[in-house]
Amino acid sequence: MSKLIQRLAEARKQGNVGLLAEAIPYARWMQIAPENGTGELLTRMRYHEELIGNTFLPAIHGGTLGAMLEMTAIFHLLWETDTPTVPKIVNITVDYLRSARPRDVIAAAKVTKQGRRMVNVFAEAWQDDRSRPVASASAHFLVQSEDEPSAL
Numbered sequence: 001m002s003k004l005i006q007r008l009a010e011a012r013k014q015g016n017v018g019l020l021a022e023a024i025p026y027a028r029w030m031q032i033a034p035e036n037g038t039g040e041l042l043t044r045m046r047y048h049e050e051l052i053g054n055t056f057l058p059a060i061h062g063g064t065l066g067a068m069l070e071m072t073a074i075f076h077l078l079w080e081t082d083t084p085t086v087p088k089i090v091n092i093t094v095d096y097l098r099s100a101r102p103r104d105v106i107a108a109a110k111v112t113k114q115g116r117r118m119v120n121v122f123a124e125a126w127q128d129d130r131s132r133p134v135a136s137a138s139a140h141f142l143v144q145s146e147d148e149p150s151a152l
Contacts, residue, residue: 060100069137076109087141
């Protein structure tokens, strides 16, 4: 059993979704963490100077927004579904809708289609107003158990 799956079991037992981010060094460095204080699973990327890509506006770098949307989808799959393994990204398409200003970014995800081996997820990120997203993503993940034979 992977360290992340063990952490997931511990987080579920305690009801603390924030423990998931502690098991992922990249999420800790990017200051990306899930939260469910409102009853909905959201992911927050805390603003810090290293996120700035365009210093003239200033605006958050698009790559960090893409990474945040991917992590949002992974957190959603781990917490909200019965995924037997850590989801493996197959592909992701990110749409950048407007500049993300130097402040926290919040995102939510939902499963749009789930099969036995693959799952499609839509994620959307915003800052102050949820009706004005800064980016959205459509991602596909492999969720097949490692001990299950592959048809590929």
